[in-house]
Amino acid sequence: MKKIIENPNDEETEIKESDMPFRYYQFDYSDGFSGFQFHWHEEIEIHYVVSGSGSFFIDDTEYNVGKGDIIFIAPRIIHSGKSENNDLVDICYMVDNDYLMSKNNEYNTDKFFTELINTKVELPVIHMQNEGYEQLRAPLHLIDSCVERRGPFFQLEIKRNLFDFFIELYKNNYLSMSSQSSNHIETKSIVKQSISYIQQNASGKLTIDEIASHVGLSSSYFMKLFKECTKMTCVEYIKILRLNNAANMLKETDESILQIAHTCGFFNLSLFNREFKRYYSITPSLYRKKYKMSEIEFITF
Structure with missing residues (x-):
């Protein structure tokens, strides 16, 4: 798939969607969008449910989702998503691992992202009542604001907020090394x-x-x-x-x-x-x- 986007020089450039390190979508399942069929990819995928209800199938398990839920899908995980009553509206954040990693592995921070390939997500769907929910929702909300405003530094602001999101994932023990056979x-x-x-x-x-x-x-x-x-x-x-x-x-x-x-x-x-x-x-x-x-x-x- 190809998309027309604006480059930093305000010139229209045709770019392959899959080549981009960060992608942001707003999906409305009532608008003819049928959902995600089973697939997998190398990117990290995060969803925030704005309204409605549906279900996500992530790595062998089906999860019911509703308004306010946060869904985290690690790289290379088979997953799908659908709406229950064609009323689901959600925001999707797609992030390339390399986008979050430094070129020289400064302060040994890259391990937190390279390990995602072999990491088990303890709770792929995080509900409002779960521990650390507000701390996880806050950086996603700030990313939404960055996208809406498109200020002069919005790319930097988005990256900063993605780091904040991952810090909270680790602090609240939602990520652990996989013990799969x-x-x-x-x-x-x-x-x-x-x-x-x-x-x-x-x-x-x-x-x-x-x-x-x-x-x-x-x-x-x-x-x-x-x-x-x-x-x-x-x-x-x-x-x-x-x-x-x-x-x-x-x-x-x-x-x-x-x-x-x-x-x-x-x-x-x-x-x-x-x-x-x-x-x-x-x-x-x-x-x-x-x-x-x-x-x-x-x-x-």
Whole structure:
């Protein structure tokens, strides 16, 4: 995905979103946004729930979330998120580890961020009543203000507040070294490989045999591992991923519904229309009319 952002010289520059060390989103699930399908990435991901309710699936466990909750997702963790009643509004902060680390590891501070790769998050969802909540919410609130004001030093202010957030995470013992077994880690690695492969090839005629072969397993054993980690079958995952991709294309492009269906891996238009309506409770054409102009607020640097 590419975004147009303003660079420090006030010139418009086309930049790959994934290359940015800090990204800030505001998601409104009532505005045609269906949620996050299972995925993983190298960045740290933080959410703050503004309103509504939903659930996040993080590293084998499903968590119910509501207004005021803070969700912390460490790098390389398989996760997803959805709204319960299409009423969830949340802010997402995506942070590259390298953005928080010094080049010369001054004062040995980098260990706090490199360890995140192998760290277990004791409480991924932090509620208002949990210890240290206000101290964790405060720096996120200040980041929101920095983004809104866009003052001359807002990039520095955002970085300072991110440091404050991580200090509070450690002070309140929300992060600890993982004690997961090597078998558990290997299983997660296999499922992550399969998810990446599916995402890269979802537009084609994917088969379970093909995916299983890619990760070096029999089809039956692969399907068992996939469902253990995601609580859904691989076939379900592929279908929902394709539907989400199609929904994004309906909002963001002017391509025909037939072309979108084919691009997203549906080679039978009737099947696509039926599955889309079953999942979104609306036809593709009506979905496009309703949500065509809706956008996710986005800032990056």
